[in-house]
Structure formats: C-alpha cells, structure tokens
Amino acid sequence: MPQYIILLYDDPKKFAELSPQEMQEAFKKYHGWGQKMREQGRLTGSNKLTDGAGRVLRGKSPMRVTDGPFTEGKEVLGGYYMFNADSYEHAIELTRDHPQLEYGGTVEVREIQDLSQAARNA
Amino acid sequence: MPEPDARITSVVDHLFRTSAGQLVSYLTRVLGPAHLDLAEEAVQDALAKALQTWPFSGIPDNPPGWLLHVARNRALDLVRHRGVVLQKTSEVVAELSQPRAAPRLELPEALRDDELCMIFLACNPALSRDSRVALSLKAVSGFSVKEIARAFLCEPATIAQRLVRAKRQIREQGLAFELPPSHQLGKSLDSVLEVIYLLFNEGYAAHEGDDLVRQDLCSEALRLALLVADSPVSQPKAHALVSLLAFQGARLAARVDDQGELVLLQDQDRCKWDSRLIALGSRRLAMSAEGEELSQFHVQAAIASIHAQAKDPSATDWEAILDLYDDLMALNPSSVVALNRIVALGKVHGPECALDELSAIQEDPALRDYYLLPSTRASLLAETGEFSQAANYFAAALGRPCSEPERRFLTRRMQECRDQALRLQKPS
Numbered sequence: 001m002p003q004y005i006i007l008l009y010d011d012p013k014k015f016a017e018l019s020p021q022e023m024q025e026a027f028k029k030y031h032g033w034g035q036k037m038r039e040q041g042r043l044t045g046s047n048k049l050t051d052g053a054g055r056v057l058r059g060k061s062p063m064r065v066t067d068g069p070f071t072e073g074k075e076v077l078g079g080y081y082m083f084n085a086d087s088y089e090h091a092i093e094l095t096r097d098h099p100q101l102e103y104g105g106t107v108e109v110r111e112i113q114d115l116s117q118a119a120r121n122a
Numbered sequence: 123m124p125e126p127d128a129r130i131t132s133v134v135d136h137l138f139r140t141s142a143g144q145l146v147s148y149l150t151r152v153l154g155p156a157h158l159d160l161a162e163e164a165v166q167d168a169l170a171k172a173l174q175t176w177p178f179s180g181i182p183d184n185p186p187g188w189l190l191h192v193a194r195n196r197a198l199d200l201v202r203h204r205g206v207v208l209q210k211t212s213e214v215v216a217e218l219s220q221p222r223a224a225p226r227l228e229l230p231e232a233l234r235d236d237e238l239c240m241i242f243l244a245c246n247p248a249l250s251r252d253s254r255v256a257l258s259l260k261a262v263s264g265f266s267v268k269e270i271a272r273a274f275l276c277e278p279a280t281i282a283q284r285l286v287r288a289k290r291q292i293r294e295q296g297l298a299f300e301l302p303p304s305h306q307l308g309k310s311l312d313s314v315l316e317v318i319y320l321l322f323n324e325g326y327a328a329h330e331g332d333d334l335v336r337q338d339l340c341s342e343a344l345r346l347a348l349l350v351a352d353s354p355v356s357q358p359k360a361h362a363l364v365s366l367l368a369f370q371g372a373r374l375a376a377r378v379d380d381q382g383e384l385v386l387l388q389d390q391d392r393c394k395w396d397s398r399l400i401a402l403g404s405r406r407l408a409m410s411a412e413g414e415e416l417s418q419f420h421v422q423a424a425i426a427s428i429h430a431q432a433k434d435p436s437a438t439d440w441e442a443i444l445d446l447y448d449d450l451m452a453l454n455p456s457s458v459v460a461l462n463r464i465v466a467l468g469k470v471h472g473p474e475c476a477l478d479e480l481s482a483i484q485e486d487p488a489l490r491d492y493y494l495l496p497s498t499r500a501s502l503l504a505e506t507g508e509f510s511q512a513a514n515y516f517a518a519a520l521g522r523p524c525s526e527p528e529r530r531f532l533t534r535r536m537q538e539c540r541d542q543a544l545r546l547q548k549p550s
Contacts, residue, residue, distance in 0.1 A: 015170040019266030021338070023173045024138035030177035048178040079178050 001084040003044060003112040004091040006098070009075040010105030012051045029099035037083055037094070048079040075106055082112070137185055138169055142264030144186075144233045145193045147240035150261070152217050153197065154209055155243055156293045158261065160200055168193035191222040237262065238353050239299050241346060244288075245314040246297050253288035254317045256281050263342045273324055273339055301355050311355065315363050315419065318347050322367050326374070327525070340371055351406070362410035362419035368403035369426035372396040384531045388435040400430045421450045440469035457488040461498060473505040493522040497532060504539055509546065513539035 015023060037043040058064045085091035091109050100107050142165055149161035168189050182188040198218040201208065208214050244257040259265040259273075267285070271278040291297070302310035325339025344367045351360035376394035379385050407423050425446045432438040447463035460483050468476030480499055489495045500515035516536035520529065 012174070015173050016166060018170070018173075019269050020138040020142040020169055020264040021269070022266070023169050024136075027138070027173045027176065030173070031181070034177050046178045048175055051174075078174065 001086065002088075002091075002114065003082060004085050004088070005080055005082045005110050005112055006091075006095050007077055007108040007110070008079050008081075008098075008100050008105060009108070010078050010100060010103070012076055012078060014104065026099065026103060029102070033098050034081070037081070042083040042085065042094070043081065044084065045082040046080065049077060051076070051078075078105075137189075138172075139264040141165075141186055141189050142169060143240070143262045144237050145189060146261050146264075147236035148190070148233050149193060149197050150240060150243070151236050151299050152214055153201070153206075155297060155299045157206065157208070158289055158292065160197065160204075160206065162261065164193050164197035164200055165189075167196045171196075187222060194218040194220065234349070238349060238355075239301060241314055241350065242302055242310055242355075243292065243297060243299050245310070245317045246292075247309055247313045248295055248297060249288050249291055250284075251316070251320075253284045253291075254313065255320055256284040257288045258317050258346075259321065259339075259342075260285055262346065265338075265342075273336060301353075307355055307357075311350070311357055311360065314350055315347075315360060318343050318350070318367075319363060319419070321346070322370070326370060337374065340367070340374060343367055344371055357415070358410045358413040359415060359417035359419050360410075361406045362417055362423045365403045365406035365410055365423035366419050366426055368399045368406060369423065369430045372399035372403065372430060378527070382527065383534075384527045387429065392434065395430070403427060403430060416449070416453070418450060418453045421446050421453060425450075438469075440466055444470050457483055457486045458492070460486075461489065461492075461495060465498060468502055468505070473502040477502050477506070491522050493519040493524045493528065493532070495519075496522070497535075500535070500539070504535075504542075507546075509539045509543035513543060 015026070018026060034043065034046065054067075056066050058066070083091075083094065085094055088109070088111055091111070095107055095109055098107055145165045145168070146158075146161050149164055150158050153161055171192055172185070172189060176182070195218070198215065200206070201214070201218075240262050241258065244261050245254045249257070255274075256270055259270045260267070265273070267278050267281050271281045274281070321339050322343035325336045325343065327336075344364070347360065347364045347367055350356060351364045372395045373387070373390065375396065376390040376392070377385055385391075403423065404427065407427055410420055410423065425443055428439050428443050428446075444463070444466040447459065447466050450459050451463060464476050464479050464483075467479060477499070480502065483489060483495070484499075486495075496515045497519035500512045500519060503509075503512035503515060513536050516532050516539060520532050520536070524532065
C-alpha cells in the first residue's frame with residue numbers, strides 16, 4: 001500500500017493565545033486524529049520538530065547559514081505523520097479532518113516514493 | 123491495550139484547566155506572589171507545549187508530573203532570561219531544578235494546599251470585589267481573560283485592567299501567600315465565600331449563549347467551595363455554601379427546556395433534578411449546623427433544601443420558607459431578599475397580601491432596573507384575575523434589562539395575560 005507523509009505547518013505561537021480549556025479541546029481533537037489513524041493500523045510514524053532552534057544551509061563555498069525560514073515566515077514546519085492510504089485521493093480524505101486545518105495551520109500531503117518499486121520498473 | 127489509554131485519556135479530559143490553577147498556585151508560592159505574572163506565563167507555555175507535543179509523542183505516563191516538570195523548567199528559563207530579582211534565589215532555583223517526578227497520575231497533595239493559599243490571596247479583602255472575582259477565575263480556575271469577560275458580559279479590556287490592578291496591589295501591599303492567621307480568618311473566609319457565591323450566581327443567571335462557560339462557572343464554584351469547606355481553615359458556613367450551591371446546581375438541567383426556553387421552578391420536571399447533588403446538599407447542610415454562627419448561606423441553603431425535598435410544587439412547605447425569609451431579612455435586609463420574601467408571602471397568605479407588601483418596596487431605588495420587581499407584581503395580579511393590569515406590568519418588566527431567554531419568557535406571559543383579559547371581556 002502506498003505511503004504518504006503529511007507535513008504540518010503552523011505558527012508556533014498560536015496556542016499561547018488559547019485558554020487552558022480551549023487547549024484541552026484542541027488537544028482532544030489532535031489526539032483523536034492520531035488515535036483514529038493508529039486504530040486503523042495506518043500510522044507508520046510521526047514526529048514533532050523542536051521549536052525555534054534550526055538553521056538553513058545554502059551553497060558550498062562559501063556556505064551560507066541563515067536562521068531558518070521560520071523566523072521571517074509566520075508558518076513553521078512543526079511536525080509530520082506518515083501513514084498508509086489506498087491512493088493520493090484517499091490520503092487527502094484521511095487528512096481532511098485533521099484539526100491543524102481548523103486551527104489555521106497548513107498541511108502538505110505528499111506521497112512517499114516506493115524506491116523498490118521504482119527500481120523494478122527501471 | 124485500549125484500557126490504560128482510555129484511563130489516561132479520561133484523566134486528561136480535565137487536566138489542562140485543573141493543572142493550570144494548581145501549577146500557577148504552586149509557582150506563585152515558589153516565586154513569591156509578586157511574580158504571579160511569571161507563574162502564569164510559565165504555566166501557559168507548559169500547557170501549549172503539551173498540546174504541541176503529546177499528539178506526536180502520545181500522552182506521557184504521568185501527565186500532571188510532565189506539566190509540573192515543564193512548567194518548572196520554563197519558570198527557571200524566564201527567571202534567568204529576564205534577570206528577575208527574587209528574594210531567595212538559590213532556594214527557588216533548587217526547587218525549580220528538581221528532577222521529574224515518578225510516574226503518578228495525580229499532582230502531589232501539597233499542590234492542593236498551594237491552591238487553597240492562592241484562593242485566599244486572590245480573595246484578599248484588600249482587593250476590590252470585582253478584582254477578587256476576576257483574579258480567582260484567572261489564577262485559581264484557569265479561565266482566560268476572554269472567558270471571564272464572556273461570563274460576566276463585559277469587555278476583555280475591563281477584565282484585563284482589573285487583573286493588572288489586582289496584581290499591582292498584591293506587589294505594592296506585599297499581600298502574603300498563606301492561609302489566613304486565625305485572627306483574620308473570619309474576614310478572609312467571608313471574602314472567599316462571597317467570591318465563590320458570586321461566581322456561582324453569574325453562572326446560574328439565565329443568559330443566552332456560552333452555556334458551557336456558564337456551566338463551568340457553576341461547577342468551578344462548587345469545586346472551590348468544597349476545597350475550602352474541606353480545608354483546615356473551614357467553618358460551618360463554608361459547608362452551608364456548598365449545600366446551597368449543590369441544591370441550586372441540582373436544578374440547572376431542569377431550568378431550560380429542549381427549545382432553550384426558561385422553565386420556572388414550579389413547572390420543572392423534577393426527575394431532571396440531579397439526585398446526587400441534592401444528596402450532597404443535604405449532607406453538607408447537616409454538617410453546617412455545627413457552631414454558633416447562622417450565616418445567610420445557612421438560611422439560603424435551608425430554603426433551597428425545602429424546594430429540593432418537595433416531590434411536586436404543591437408539596438412545597440411555603441410556611442417554612444416564609445419563616446426562613448424572615449430570618450434572612452434579619453441577616454441581610456436587602457431589597458432582593460425582600461422581594462423574594464414577598465413571593466413566599468403570596469404563597470402562604472395569598473396574592474392580595476403580597477401585593478400590599480409589594481407597594482412598600484415599589485419605589486426602592488435598588489430595584490429600579492430589576493425586571494423581577496414588575497414581573498413579580500404582574501404574576502401576583504394574574505393570580506387575582508387582573509389580567510389586563512398584569513399584562514401591563516409584564517410589559518414594564520420588558521422595559522428593564524434582562525437576558526434573551528428571560529425576554530421571551532416575559533413576552534409569552536404578557537401575551538397570555540392579554541389573551542385572558544380579552545376572553546374575560548367578551549360576553550360568552
């Protein structure tokens with residue numbers, strides 16, 4: 001079954017504005033989405049990236065090191081999930097109710113290239 | 123393994139808000155009450171971090187312990203980065219640098235004592251009543267400025283101002299983070315109970331919208347009342363307040379019908395009353411009977427218990443209620459109590475008698491904007507068959523401030539009285 005990765009972008013400060021009760025409700029939704037994927041046996045991996053500390057490297061000589069795009073841009077890549085789905089459309093369908101969208105973030109849905117398949121076809 | 127996870131999830135259901143109050147209280151003790159702002163910021167950051175981390179990592183074995191650990195670290199960061207001047211820096215740093223606690227689902231008992239001290243700090247009689255209410259909700263109960271504003275139907279900026287003022291007073295007057303010493307206990311406890319009573323009443327008032335926030339206010343008030351009543355600084359009147367809130371809270375669900383319309387006490391489906399809360403009310407009323415003092419909470423709880431015990435409206439012991447209102451008038455001779463007493467009087471001695479007494483408070487300036495004054499007169503007039511006049515008084519009630527559900531209720535009653543008046547005019 002094809003694998004997909006969703007990349008979650010958001011403003012890391014957005015939750016600072018929520019009240020504890022609102023955070024509670026947000027957490028229930030986030031947790032519920034992961035739980036649903038886990039119960040369906042689809043989830044193959046997920047991780048959160050740390051906030052704030054990170055650099056972007058460009059070029060070789062000279063190499064330019066900048067504080068990542070996240071200091072200028074409002075939205076930062078905050079974490080990702082990997083899961084199985086029947087097709088890209090199905091992956092979109094599974095992502096549609098991710099609370100990230102409700103809380104104003106962005107989700108990028110990508111298919112992970114199956115390299116063994118690619119080698120066979122070559 | 124669905125079982126342990128389900129257990130943890132249910133713990134987490136109430137975790138954020140209850141932890142917020144407890145952790146702010148704890149950090150306020152550690153950092154000192156002058157740094158309440160810092161405590162709040164550290165806790166807010168810890169909660170936000172949990173929200174951003176747990177969906178990926180799963181819920182930790184000991185969620186409150188996790189939050190405590192992160193909040194400590196965050197407080198330490200803030201202290202260092204801002205160069206905050208503390209009284210006993212090395213002790214504070216040692217306290218905040220403790221290793222993560224062993225897995226356990228509840229916060230240490232000591233945090234509950236901190237919470238109690240926080241209630242007494244937030245309700246310090248040196249602060250204005252409005253500030254006490256706002257600060258209690260913010261620091262003890264984990265409500266946001268916006269939520270407090272919504273609950274009290276005012277602007278967030280107003281609430282924010284009250285909080286700033288209260289915190290400045292705490293700093294400038296050096297208000298202590300402690301349980302009140304015995305010679306101040308009476309006054310301090312009265313102040314705490316008054317705030318809890320106000321919180322409950324605000325939640326209980328029949329406003330439309332934000333039902334959840336309002337129900338939260340009621341259950342939070344009951345939680346705080348229990349916390350105080352079961353503490354070492356409790357007095358019988360604290361149990362009386364628990365009793366009153368439990369009896370009133372028992373009727374919350376029955377007060378509104380499926381269409382969101384108000385249902386008067388006499389028309390409520392008594393099966394919908396919460397029997398567990400009624401039992402709690404009765405137990406606490408019994409516990410409140412110790413000691414000499416008769417507070418107004420005692421009397422109000424006793425009145426509420428009579429309503430709660432009546433199987434149907436006709437079984438209500440109105441004579442006992444009238445006696446209790448006489449007691450309440452002696453303790454707290456306010457215009458609102460007087461009005462309520464007149465309602466009981468009408469039930470015992472008839473509407474004409476009540477109408478006579480009503481004339482005495484008709485011009486009371488304290489009731490000038492109180493819609494229940496004309497609407498009580500209207501109800502009494504309707505009972506005597508004066509429907510046309512009753513309709514006029516319902517109309518007068520509509521001219522005073524009231525919530526939307528109350529407005530719809532008054533409009534409905536006004537229309538009924540007009541219809542009745544017309545029917546009586548027509549020769550049949």
